[in-house]
Amino acid sequence: MGTTTAAAAAAAQEFHQHQNRADETSTNSNNYNGQTSIASKAQQHKPIDCKWWLRITSYIIFLLVGQTAGILLGRLYYDKGGNSKWMATFVQSAGFPALIPLYTYFLKKSKTSTSPSSSSTGPSLPKLVLLYLALGLVMAGDNMMYSYGLLYIPVSTYSLLCATQLAFNAIFSFFLNSQKFTALIFNSLVLLTISAALLAINADSESSTISKSKYPIGFLCTLGASATYSLYLSLVQLCFEKVIKKETFNTVLGMIIYPSFVATCTCVVGIFAGGDWKGLNKEMRDYQEGRVSYIMTLVWTALAWQISNMGLLGLIFEVSSLFSNVISTLSLPLVPVFAVVFFHDSMNGVKVIALLLAVWGFLSYIYQHYLDDAKAKRRKAKTSEDRAAIQIC
Numbered sequence: 446m447g448t449t450t451a452a453a454a455a456a457a458q459e460f461h462q463h464q465n466r467a468d469e470t471s472t473n474s475n476n477y478n479g480q481t482s483i484a485s486k487a488q489q490h491k492p493i494d495c496k497w498w499l500r501i502t503s504y505i506i507f508l509l510v511g512q513t514a515g516i517l518l519g520r521l522y523y524d525k526g527g528n529s530k531w532m533a534t535f536v537q538s539a540g541f542p543a544l545i546p547l548y549t550y551f552l553k554k555s556k557t558s559t560s561p562s563s564s565s566t567g568p569s570l571p572k573l574v575l576l577y578l579a580l581g582l583v584m585a586g587d588n589m590m591y592s593y594g595l596l597y598i599p600v601s602t603y604s605l606l607c608a609t610q611l612a613f614n615a616i617f618s619f620f621l622n623s624q625k626f627t628a629l630i631f632n633s634l635v636l637l638t639i640s641a642a643l644l645a646i647n648a649d650s651e652s653s654t655i656s657k658s659k660y661p662i663g664f665l666c667t668l669g670a671s672a673t674y675s676l677y678l679s680l681v682q683l684c685f686e687k688v689i690k691k692e693t694f695n696t697v698l699g700m701i702i703y704p705s706f707v708a709t710c711t712c713v714v715g716i717f718a719g720g721d722w723k724g725l726n727k728e729m730r731d732y733q734e735g736r737v738s739y740i741m742t743l744v745w746t747a748l749a750w751q752i753s754n755m756g757l758l759g760l761i762f763e764v765s766s767l768f769s770n771v772i773s774t775l776s777l778p779l780v781p782v783f784a785v786v787f788f789h790d791s792m793n794g795v796k797v798i799a800l801l802l803a804v805w806g807f808l809s810y811i812y813q814h815y816l817d818d819a820k821a822k823r824r825k826a827k828t829s830e831d832r833a834a835i836q837i838c
Contacts, residue, residue: 497763504759505772511753513779518746519592520600520788525733525742529721533592535712536743538584540751541705544758548698555695568688576684580700581707583677588708589715590670597656597663601790602644604780606667608803611774611810612637613675621679622686629813636806640799641668678770694762701754771814774807 519533527533568576594603612634618624645664681700689696716722732739753773760769781800784790 500759501763504756504763505775506756507752508756508760508769508773509775509779511749511751511756512773513783515746515749515753516595516600516604516780517783517787518742518749519595520603520784522742522746523596524788525738526731527728527739527742529716529725529728530589530592530596531712531715531719531721532725532743533595534585534588535709535716536747537588537591537750538705538708538712540747540754541702541709543748543751544698544702544754548695548702551695551698555693567691572688576688577703578707580677580680580684581704582711583673583680584704585708585711585715587670587673587677588712590666590673594663594667594670597659598667599790600784600788601781601792601796603663603667604784605644605796605799605803606641606664607671608774608807609637609641609668610671610675611771611807613672614678614770615810617676617679618682621683627813629809629816633806633809633813636802636809640802640806643795643799643802646795697758697761701758771807771811 515537519536522533594606598606615624615626615630615634619626684700685691685696689700716725729736729739734742757769757773760772781790781792781796785792
């Protein structure tokens, strides 16, 4: 835990420096750089003080607490008698209306602060509709696979497998976002792959409450969900580069709200088309903790994921989308511990080794971006010195 906390602090410092460079570059160029952090327009030309760090700390807490609570509550739903995979998928995106007031406020603010002459032409409405529709369907499929994984494998195993999203993120970023493969990135891929392989061969030692015949399904669905989530992030970055061509607080909000709306509608269709709606009343009546507890479990699960989204959104806006993704993996050591306490998951030697390998892979990933950031900083400083020398001459 101490190692991952230190890594988070180092990552925050370096990505904060990355933000400063993005702010400076944005005043000299209108071209979007996929490797540049998403900087807050309100922070330009203002010193970063304790308030900025307080916001970043709050966002990190929102993300980690919301994500951890969402996973644990999702498992609680199944353990206490819930059985609808569509309902478990529905609550992962159904809390998006909580973001609508923010979106409306900043939409009005952007319209009043932008003059017609300075407003840039954005993508057409049909193109945006197709974009949000495609992303929403990908999100719905991703959430469904996560729901199957959470049902068929222990929470601790589920959490460790989710760490493979960093490996998939490196692969998709290589093909879609021109990220380079380095020795440290390759090391991270190998370690995370070995960690997942250890969990795959550990099925026989899992708790007897988990069906061993369903374990491969849960394992593959969780891996598929991690890959799909990484693909989703790379597609979002690609859409910002090629389609939307701007990154403001409002566009980031829209990228969360509209796909979530599509994903939620897809789940509603799935609930009725799959016949799950017929059994919801019985499921509520037979829930071990009662009807009120059933409803509150679903409500708090939806709110937990929205708290996580708020933290994710804040980190994207204040620092970068990459940093928010990396911070989300810091729940890796948290969920297995809570799973052992609340769900009595087994934590044997194989899982401990898998956890250590996953953390090692995570740190390798972080360190590579630390080196990239330091290299970019030196290149930026050298360019500034050259320009100053030319002006003197």
